[in-house]
Amino acid sequence: MRFIKHTSQHGFTLIEVLIAFVILSFGLLGAVALQAKAKQASFDSMQRAAAVALGNDIIQRMRANDGIGFAALYNGSFSSSDKLEQQRRCYSNTCSAAEIAALDRQQWMRAIQARENTGALDDATVCINNQPDAASGSNAFTLQVVISWEGRQEFTAVDDTAAINCGEANNKRRVVVLNSFLYLRTS
Secondary structure, eight states: OOOOOOOSOTTHHHHHHHHHHHHHHHHHHHHHHHHHHHHHHHHHHHHHHHHHHHHHHHHHHHHHTOOTTHHHHHOEEEETTSOOOSOOOOSSSOOOHHHHHHHHHHHHHHHHTOTTSTTOOEEEEEEEEEEEOGGGOTTEEEEEEEEEEEOSSOOOOOHHHHTOOSSOOOTTEEEEEEEEEEEOSOO
């Protein structure tokens, strides 16, 4: 005698496959969202690296042109919306410290206005503040370079970052502050 077992489970395997497909779909959507966030973070990181490189370039150029009155030549701010002046040349001619400082400023403005470059800083503002360091003597200066730009994503800044006065304050503003010290070689 054979026993025939009748079950009412016809099509149950198809339901299992559909459920597995739904779970797989949610997993793939999560992976795509994670990839998108990673791409945004990578772009923000690239912009921050560009801002740090620009700030270091500014500081090194100030160190190279450290004559009398250098603080007055470099202090101030400029932004990517400022109009470029007539192109300066100091590569083959003998130039004064003021002409070198003007060329440096022009080069920095070109760097922040290069919107077609990958990772360029949108709506960038650079603020330079050099102050004599009274404790170290008349030839010593503290240098502060602040680079501010607009990021792609909104975020809430901490109070210290919000207090920095360079560029337009909004929920997309990113800021890099570089501090350094300079002892003038000439007096």
